[in-house]
Amino acid sequence: MDVLEALHFAGETAAVMSFARRCVADISMEDTYGVGALVGFLTRQGMTDFRATLIERAVEAADLDHVQSVTRLLEALVEADDGDAVARLLRRDPVGCVDLRRASADHNQRLLDVLRKVGCPQAEELARRARAVGCLPGEEYLPHGLNPDGTRAAPWTWAELVAQDEC
Structure with a gap:
């Protein structure tokens, strides 16, 4: 990506096109973060044909093991609309x-x-799993806390809790 950016800023349009073509053809789908960064670059440069080719490869074969990489790829696809x-x-x-x-x-x-x-319908499943292993910031589920299953607790007040205890 740095080479493409440098060529672009140097005004080397032909070199950018040639190198982008090679990157799209040769980038490993194990480098999901790099794929996302390349999709983003192609989007910003208006290289829609190259971008379409890369996106086709990525949605079928990109490695989905790493949180940051999946995030970058999804953000790039959103940026590409x-x-x-x-x-x-x-x-x-x-x-x-x-x-x-x-x-x-x-x-x-x-x-x-x-x-x-x-x-994404599985977003809340990710949130539940991440909370269960302590891998999400805690502020998101304050002030009402979590249910035992890891889902967000419904809003409550101290007065309601006291009233429940009186029964």
Whole structure:
């Protein structure tokens, strides 16, 4: 990505096109973060044909093990305004694939935020799993706390708790 950015800023349009073509063809789908960064670059540069080719490869074969990488790829697909690609990637169940313990609570929160933004039905499952292993920031479920199953507790007041105890 740095080379593409440098070529772009140097005004080397032909070199950018040539190198971007090679990157799209040769980038490993194990480098999901790099794929997301490349999709973002192609979007910003208006290289829609190259982007479409890369997105096609990514939604079918990108590695979905790393929280930060999946987040970057999803953000790039959102930036590209490609809802179909987002839906196809979500059908591969990235929520079930990511290793929550290999990322910080903030990175898990960022993935959760992007999953909610794209309307992923498994977003709350990710939140529950992350909370259960202590891998989400705690502020999200304050002030009412969590139910024993890890879901957010309904709002309550101290007066309600006292009244329940009187029965």
